[in-house]
Amino acid sequence: METTINHAYDLACAADLIKCAQVTTDYQIPACKLAGPLVGAVTNVFPGHLLAVYLLTDVSRRQVWNAYLASPRIAPQMSSLSGGDVAELRASLLTCRSAELIEAGYGSSERGLIGLYGKLGPEALSPEFYVSFHATLSTNEALRRTLSHAPAIDTKALSLLFSFPTQLQSYALARQLIEIADPMRFLELHDCIQRQCFPGKQALMERLYRLIRVGKGFRAALKDIYHALSFPTQVVPDGAKLRFIPNGSELIKIAERYRNCLKDHLWDAFSGESQFYEWSCPSPAMICLKRHRGNTWWISAMSLKDNVEPSKELQCEIRTHFAPYEIGERRCIADLFDQFLEEPTNMSHELAVLEAMRRG
Numbered sequence: 270m271e272t273t274i275n276h277a278y279d280l281a282c283a284a285d286l287i288k289c290a291q292v293t294t295d296y297q298i299p300a301c302k303l304a305g306p307l308v309g310a311v312t313n314v315f316p317g318h319l320l321a322v323y324l325l326t327d328v329s330r331r332q333v334w335n336a337y338l339a340s341p342r343i344a345p346q347m348s349s350l351s352g353g354d355v356a357e358l359r360a361s362l363l364t365c366r367s368a369e370l371i372e373a374g375y376g377s378s379e380r381g382l383i384g385l386y387g388k389l390g391p392e393a394l395s396p397e398f399y400v401s402f403h404a405t406l407s408t409n410e411a412l413r414r415t416l417s418h419a420p421a422i423d424t425k426a427l428s429l430l431f432s433f434p435t436q437l438q439s440y441a442l443a444r445q446l447i448e449i450a451d452p453m454r455f456l457e458l459h460d461c462i463q464r465q466c467f468p469g470k471q472a473l474m475e476r477l478y479r480l481i482r483v484g485k486g487f488r489a490a491l492k493d494i495y496h497a498l499s500f501p502t503q504v505v506p507d508g509a510k511l512r513f514i515p516n517g518s519e520l521i522k523i524a525e526r527y528r529n530c531l532k533d534h535l536w537d538a539f540s541g542e543s544q545f546y547e548w549s550c551p552s553p554a555m556i557c558l559k560r561h562r563g564n565t566w567w568i569s570a571m572s573l574k575d576n577v578e579p580s581k582e583l584q585c586e587i588r589t590h591f592a593p594y595e596i597g598e599r600r601c602i603a604d605l606f607d608q609f610l611e612e613p614t615n616m617s618h619e620l621a622v623l624e625a626m627r628r629g
């Protein structure tokens with residue numbers, strides 16, 4: 270048969286019994302661990318054996334106390350409080366409603382906010398965390414709703430989220446980013462994208478933010494933005510037969526049309542090490558320029574569909590077009606060796622051999 274324990278009665282009995290027990294201060298070690306970075310303020314309000322009250326208090330209520338002690342209105346005056354002021358503050362912690370404490374410390378207590386403190390875990394966090402927690406969640410109702418459905422709040426992810434602009438403040442995104450080595454690089458990437466001008470930017474950014482809010486698929490949106498970004502400025506202007514490939518999206522389409530591996534060279538184009546052009550007639554051809562020694566450029570490759578080599582006439586026409594822009598054709602060391610590795614096969618050589626044989 271189960272015995273129903275009256276919590277208030279049980280607590281009262283424990284309080285009476287503890288007077289007769291040989292109590293040590295050992296329990297203050299876990300209590301101070303729970304207080305973490307707020308241990309100074311906590312032990313000031315709950316000195317000596319009063320620290321047992323802090324230790325035994327419900328997690329949710331204790332986190333509200335932590336937030337109150339870290340608040341901009343309370344924290345600055347903690348070190349200068351008199352004994353009577355400390356007693357009054359302690360009485361407020363014990364008797365005031367949680368919403369009243371948060372409002373007293375921060376100036377407001379939005380609906381749904383109090384219940385989130387209990388999801389922060391048992392240990393106190395930094396004063397800066399509590400200030401950012403209140404500031405961010407007081408103005409972001411969508412985030413409050415999201416966190417209300419979480420069984421526990423990942424405080425590392427939330428700390429990262431606090432540093433993000435409003436449109437990036439997604440809890441799901443933050444939880445994914447803390448898994449990478451340097452999550453702040455995402456913020457750096459976002460700032461760089463914001464400074465860029467590219468086709469369809471508004472629609473692409475709206476899609477990115479929409480997927481960030483739901484917390485999935487945002488990498489696909491980033492890839493589309495990556496492909497839409499413009500390559501560095503072309504070194505040869507467009508002409509009647511020549512067209513510069515300006516971004517990754519165009520390069521991928523060209524690669525599909527020519528059935529080649531150009532899409533694997535996106536990084537080369539973005540980094541400014543390569544530029545790609547399309548020649549239109551008499552036969553469509555792709556031309557790759559490679560940077561060599563500063564601002565010197567060479568024709569690295571010319572190819573038709575399926576990587577077929579253009580005719581000698583077309584190659585000559587393309588070289589002639591690029592020549593005024595001081596762009597030549599770079600020949601590798603193997604090309605230079607090639608013409609000297611085999612004996613010449615022209616007729617004068619053959620006649621010389623026959624004449625030597627006749628005389629021999």
